[in-house]
Amino acid sequence: PEALCAMAAMCSPDQIDRARECHPGAEVVGYVNSTAACKARMDVCCTSSNAVEIVGGLGTKDVIFVPDKNLGAYSASKCADKDVHLWTGFCPIHQCITAEQVRRLKEAYPGAPVVAHPECRPDVLALADHIGSTEKMIGISNRSDSEDIIIVTEVGMKHRLEKECPGKRFHFPEYAVCSAMKMTTLDSVLHALETLEGEVVLDKDVLDRAYLPVKRMIGE
Numbered sequence: 053p054e055a056l057c058a059m060a061a062m063c064s065p066d067q068i069d070r071a072r073e074c075h076p077g078a079e080v081v082g083y084v085n086s087t088a089a090c091k092a093r094m095d096v097c098c099t100s101s102n103a104v105e106i107v108g109g110l111g112t113k114d115v116i117f118v119p120d121k122n123l124g125a126y127s128a129s130k131c132a133d134k135d136v137h138l139w140t141g142f143c144p145i146h147q148c149i150t151a152e153q154v155r156r157l158k159e160a161y162p163g164a165p166v167v168a169h170p171e172c173r174p175d176v177l178a179l180a181d182h183i184g185s186t187e188k189m190i191g192i193s194n195r196s197d198s199e200d201i202i203i204v205t206e207v208g209m210k211h212r213l214e215k216e217c218p219g220k221r222f223h224f225p226e227y228a229v230c231s232a233m234k235m236t237t238l239d240s241v242l243h244a245l246e247t248l249e250g251e252v253v254l255d256k257d258v259l260d261r262a263y264l265p266v267k268r269m270i271g272e
Contacts, residue, residue: 053250055083055235060086062141063119068093071116075137078114079109081127082265085143086119088254091262097269100170101157101185104130106269126170126177145206145230146171153225154179154204155175161200161223166203176204193217210211 068080068090083103090139098106100123107115107127110176115134117124119141122226128136149172156180158166167189168180177183182192186209193201193213200221207224212223244250254262 055135055232057232058118059083059141059143060090060249063087063088063090063139065093068116068118071137071139072116075114077112078116078137079110079112080116080118081110081124082118083120083123084266084269088258088262090118091265092258093261094265095268097265098127099185099269102269103127106135107131108135109264110134120171123170125174126183129174130238143171145228145255147173149173149176149204149225150226151175154202157223157225158203161202163200164200164202164223165192166194166202166204172204178271180204187214188217191224193220196220204228207232208233 063086070078072078078092079095079105082091082097083098084097089110095104096110102121102268104127107117113135113137115122115243117127117136118139121138121140121142124136124138128134128138146169154176154218165178165181167182167184168177169179169185169189170183184192188237189203189205189209190213194217200223202223203213205228207228208230210224211221215222219269
């Protein structure tokens with residue numbers, strides 16, 4: 053129950069309401085890594101794989117992007133016809149990955165492609181050969197001819213990459229570890245299943261309103 057997302061906590065429903073007041077007519081796009089209460093105040097959700105498509109497909113020019121300023125900035129860079137108003141939130145793990153760390157990895161593994169998640173800072177993304185979501189990272193790694201690949205995201209990706217791309221070596225920035233994610237262990241999952249503790253109960257009104265931007269995201 054204590055394994056909360058720090059980025060999701062950087063945005064509240066009241067703050068979204070105030071942002072709308074500052075930018076009348078703007079649509080609010082929210083990263084799916086956000087609370088249900090915040091989703092209930094959004095117009096449409098997005099994932100890291102479809103953020104650019106969602107922002108670019110809006111009918112309004114003004115867009116408020118919450119809560120990840122880095123994913124918002126990346127989306128804005130691909131949608132020149134939109135005025136994207138960025139939040140100040142971020143994923144602490146991706147925000148703490150520096151360009152210097154990436155440069156050191158490139159020096160240690162010359163010729164290795166750099167594949168970065170769009171939650172990274174712009175100066176880090178500028179050093180990447182490829183930018184994409186988790187699934188895109190796996191696809192790029194599968195197709196790459198290089199045995200060494202630099203992956204710029206949380207280190208939890210390493211197990212799946214090694215499983216789906218046998219024979220390849222993956223190198224991550226130091227300290228790219230989400231302590232909140234690591235709080236969820238096999239033992240804690242087993243405990244929840246055996247005791248049914250930790251049930252998440254949402255207010256029906258919040259649940260219904262939060263579902264609307266999710267349905268819009270998937271085209272329903």
